[in-house]
Amino acid sequence: MTATIARRHRNLPDLNELQARLSALPGNRGNQFTENVWQFINQRGKRYTVDFDTVLALSEVYPDWVRERGIDPVSLSKQIWLSLAESTTVNSYTRRLKGLRLWMVALARRNLPRLTRENSRAVLTFMLTNNWRGGRPSPLKAVRSEMDMTFLMPLQALKDATSELGLDWISRDVTEAHVRRQFKVLIPELTDNDLTYQDWKKGQSFNLLTLDHGRYYVEHCLNFFEEHAPLACALSQTLQACATIATDLGVSQTSVRAHISRVLEGRPVTEIWPSRPALGQRMQTAVVDYFLEAHRKARFEHHVLKENVLEQVAEAFGLVPSPETVDRLRVIIWDWLRREDIEETQCLLGECQRPVLWHLFLQILDAMKQRCDQSGSFVPTVAFFKSFGLDGTVYEGGKKTKGGYSLPRQFIELVASAGLVGVVALTGWRASEFGFSYSDIQRNRNMDKLDQYAFPHRYQVDWYVYKTSGRVRQLREVTFSAVAIAERLGRMHGSDGDRPCLYGTFNRKIPSQSEETVLKAVSGLWPHYVQHYAGFELIDNWESWQNLAQVEASGDLLTMDQYREKERLLVSRSADEWSELSIDGNLREAHRRSREEWPRLAFFFQRSFGDKKDWVSQYRGGTLRADWRALLDTHLSDETRDWLSSLSDVECQSGETSKTIHSEMLGEALYPSPHAFRHMWAEAIYRRFDGDAGWMIRSQFKHISRTMWLAYIRDKDNRAGHQRVKIRVINSLVHNYIKSHGEGYAGQMNKLLRRLLRQTRVQSPEQQMELAEQLANIEVENIKANPWGYCLLMRRTRYRARCAEQGEPMRHNASPELCLGCVHNLMQTTNVEWMLFQIASHVEVLNNPAVPDIFKQPSLEMVRDVTRHVRTLNARHEALPELESVLTSYKLRTA
Incomplete structure (x- = not known):
């Protein structure tokens, strides 16, 4: 479209006609077309605000695009919105404006004159993964749901609205069928193959569980x-x-x-x-x-x-x-x-x-x-x-029956599910790849000098990687921990011969099909985890102690129950220990979210039997259990409830309807899935020297070999998500650094981050996350983990890397001697012991009078760097006096 056509359009609107159309809209409350904020009320009395002032940012952020189109974004948005609103209900008014604004931003940010087949992929990607907040795009944590996209971008209605105004902003060949084909490619791509297009259509969502x-x-x-x-x-x-x-x-x-x-x-x-x-x-x-x-x-x-x-x-x-x-x-x-x-x-x-x-x-x-x-x-x-939540109840035809799965068998399955979660987490494999028998595990002598003493054997599973290798067996290495769990699971399930060792025979026709069993097992212990995880119980007890301390500080006497509670808490820790206890920020956040989100997940995990039979119809009819009805009222949008009201009885009973509602109700709640564990495995490898990452690094992952890691990143399905994993790891490290205000960190990168924090006002958790995301996505180019710290390669200072040759970092040459004084090195308290072990020979060199001083210089620099970092990380470390004594003695001898 030319600027002339745009100007001609600008002179066309009849204000009286536009006002009449606005006044005729359902829910209108005396709105004037010339005003930028309009109010509407639906039949239930809920008020909706349609604010066109939010469109003003288009002129400020993308002035070239606005000027080249020759348009007034606010006036144009009002006219297009009127056409879109006339074909929908009051509940969708705000979504129509939100979708219109996102679509215009998607065009403006790439300076596109119109939506075409060639650029539709980029535009749809933007709309699937972004919101518009504070006058600029804001990335979503997950892809937008299919229902949300339907509300935000009604393609045909948008075509009709723009054509009516004489705007050629959508090519004629951009059809619903074309958009559908784009979604079929984009959904798996944007979710690292966690969601298929069909899953997305059915309302399933991208799982957000991460290593943290x-x-x-x-x-x-x-x-x-x-x-x-x-x-x-x-x-x-x-x-x-x-x-x-x-x-x-x-x-x-x-x-x-x-x-x-x-x-x-x-x-x-x-x-x-x-x-x-x-x-x-x-x-x-x-x-x-x-x-x-x-x-x-x-x-x-x-x-x-x-x-x-x-x-x-x-x-x-x-x-x-x-x-x-x-x-x-x-x-x-x-x-x-x-x-x-x-x-x-x-x-x-x-x-x-x-x-x-x-x-x-x-x-x-x-x-x-x-x-x-x-x-x-x-x-x-x-x-x-029963202390584990087991009750022996089974359902038949939606009614409780006696007998069935006995309590011992339920307990065995619960324990087996916990073990299977461990194997899934320790391998990072797809859900389809766990159908092997114990006889498919091969054992060989470990010839790797680095860890052959600790682990005399290496283990490989001779099994199928269906998605990439079809029916051709592949040898894949697993850890000793995974093999030990597999052996015990095999005994629990009575597995022998060619039967799967990790689970009971769920599919009798094809026992090796593991997807359904793994999918069921990975969430099996989540209810027990939410209530009984040791870290969460510690927080519960700490909060209880804080409450008791407040009562005593106010001068009130403890009740008998409060006194008993205090006595219980003092059994595990002294009063001073409780008062000085520090709780990790990530653990606090996991505790808060797990407890807050549990009612939604409990409803999601509840099978559609008993009280939950035909729950969609019950909800629509107002006969669903009161607590579940309140839960759905809280987490479902008005648009979804209106959509539900428009369905037939048969549609209410369909699986797709229940999945769609489940998906919206869950939102961004955290819960486990097999694919989430694949990403966690990759994160754990990057963070294998990060003490904050917990059990995976401290113990289970010390036997991960380079072969296992290379096999993972060479998998073509993992390549697309490989960079995302890096960004997520960088994000986690920086966010944890910000939350701890730099306590427990050292290295030259620590100095840079401290200066950045002093210059930036970071107060709320949202601001912390925003800064961490900015650093991870913009400032930090790459990450590499070493026992002596992380290399966070910054784009602006990459040429200053101590391993650089002609300005190009050669990080494969990384060594403590190069890295400890490098601007990109970030260390944590957990790196201290390794460093002290590493410099033992350098300390001996400095103490040895027979070694010429010229050969002591590299050792001096190494010991000096380590001493400085140890002092920063732990000023009371028992090794500091010896290190400082060695440096002082050397200085006196050479003075």
Whole structure:
């Protein structure tokens, strides 16, 4: 369109006609076309404000585009909006303006005269991923929903409105079909293949769980699995032993199978088999004896592999209980308990830092087994199982029935789900790739000098990567931790031969199809996590202590209940410890969001049986449970409720309708998904030296090899999201730095960030996130993790990198000597111990009078840099006096 046509259009409007159309709109409250703020009220009495002053920013931000189009953005927006509003309801008025403004911004920011097939991809991407706030585009955390896009961009109505005004702003060949084809490509691309177009159409949303929040859930699952796996294994093995127990008793397997679960629930004989108490007593004794023996064995295996127990074993063997030695002993003992390969075990013991005698190995294990056997065992009770939220209730036809899945089996499945979450998190694989059997795991000697002492073996899974390799098997490395979990899961599920070891046979026709099982399992422990995660309970207790302290500070006396609560809290910590306790900011945020969002997720996780049967129809009819109705009223928009009112009874009962409503109600709530764990895995690799990232870095991920990482980033489906993961990691690091005000950080990058914070007013959490996003997306070009800190390569100072050659950073040459004094180095407290270990030889060089001074200079610079960083990170560190003494002595000798 030419500027002449635009000017001609500007002279065309008939103010009287436009005023008449505005006055005729439903909900109008005496609005004047010449004013920029209009008010409308819907039939329910809700007020809507349509504010055209928000369009003024177009002229300020994109003056060239406005000038070249020859338009008045406010006047034009009013006229287009009138046409759009005439074809919709009052509830959609504000969305129509929001969509119109976003569409105009999408054109203006690229200086596009019109929407064409060639540029539609860029325009649609912008509208899917942005809002307009504060006079500028604001990125969304997730892609906009299909329903929202329908409200924001009614293509045909927009075409008609612009054509009516003589504006050729949308090409004739940009059709609904063309836009639909673009969405089919864009949705998977923008969500890193987390959503398909069909999923998006059905209302599913992009999962937002990241390492900063998701690590707490995975930590909870792994801790839960480690604590309860022995009991779950024993229960499962007893249930699997029906035939053996029946043979020993001389009764039918059917009789044992009918009563064994009730025995394992700790029920009395009179309740189990009231008509035949003598036989019931014999059966109870046989089942309990079998269970106790299985539990003793499983409990010993669990006990002997604990960190603190392995440290004691190392000392008994005369070894220094270093992390590497503890890891090595765990592998040796674990292999011995499963294979009892004397020759291999003796070889591994002989290769320890100090050879371990065979008879001493057996003697220590036997003594530990005897001590473990002497500790009391127990048969679980109904109350024990119900403490985990299990109730044995099943539904048939929407009604509660008795029987079904027994409490022991529910407990086993809960523990198994926790273990499967651990394997999913430790591999970063797709949900379709976990159908392998234990026999598909191959073990080989570890030839990598870097970690072969701690981990004598490497493990590979010989299985299918369906999406990239089809029906061709691939060898993929996994960690020892993942293999250990897989072995125990296999025992829980009674897996043998070619059956999957990570889960029970969910799909009997094709057992290796793992998607549905994994999808169900990854969220299985979320309810327990929200209420019982140790970190959240710590916050609950700390808040309780703060409340009690406020009561006492006010001079009031504690009630009896408050006094008991104080006594309970003092059992775990002293008054000073409670008062001085510091809670990590990320943990606080995870606690707040998990608790606040739980009612929505509880509704989402609730199966559509019982009270929730036909819940959409019930909600529309006003008969849904009051608390659920209030929840939906709070989180559903007026537009969605109006849309729901327009549906037929059949449409209300469709799966797509319920998924659409679920999606909007969940919004940006955090919850686990298999794909979220893929992103968390990649984040964990980048942050493997970041103590803030928790369990994944401290323990589980120290066996991640370069081969595993390269295999991940070479996967073509991961390449698109690879840069996003980097940005997310940079964002997390910078955001954590801002939240902690730089406490616990050192390095030259620390100085730069401190100066930046002094110059920038950052007060609210939203401002903190905004600054972190700006740095991650604009200022920082790349990230690299090293044991001695992060390299946050800044675009403006990349030429100053100490590893640079002719102004180009060569980060593959990274070393402590180069990095510690580099402008891009950012260190944390967790890097201190590694640095001290690294400079031990440099300290010896400085203390050695036989070494010429000219050769001591590099060591001097290294020790000086490390000392400075340690002093910044921990001014009371026990190594500081020695380091400062070495530097002082050297200075006096060379003065």
